[in-house]
Amino acid sequence: MEIINNYDKKRELIKNVSIGECFMYKDRLCMKVKSSVQEEFYNNKFVDFNKNEINTVRDSTEVVVVNAKIVVE
Numbered sequence: 609m610e611i612i613n614n615y616d617k618k619r620e621l622i623k624n625v626s627i628g629e630c631f632m633y634k635d636r637l638c639m640k641v642k643s644s645v646q647e648e649f650y651n652n653k654f655v656d657f658n659k660n661e662i663n664t665v666r667d668s669t670e671v672v673v674v675n676a677k678i679v680v681e
Contacts, residue, residue: 622652623667630676633665637676 622640625631630639636658643653643664650664 618673619670620673621667622654622665622669622671625652625671625673629673631671631673633669633671637674638663638671639676 620631622631622633625640627640627642630637631654632638633654633656636656638654638656640652640654641662643651650666652667652669653662653664655661656663
């Protein structure tokens with residue numbers, strides 16, 4: 609798998625990032641996914657492609673939105 613991304617350095621609050629959209633968080637490529645359970649503080653679930661794990665963050669967390677393309681060969 610090859611991951612290609614273009615940084616435009618557009619910072620955004622994670623709560624405003626759409627499900628399926630990619631972003632950089634702590635210098636790692638991530639993608640927001642739908643959470644099946646609404647929690648009080650950590651409502652934003654995402655896949656961290658570098659660590660191969662799912663994490664959550666608060667609504668006030670800033671991320672860098674990226675235009676990403678995943679190519680599977």
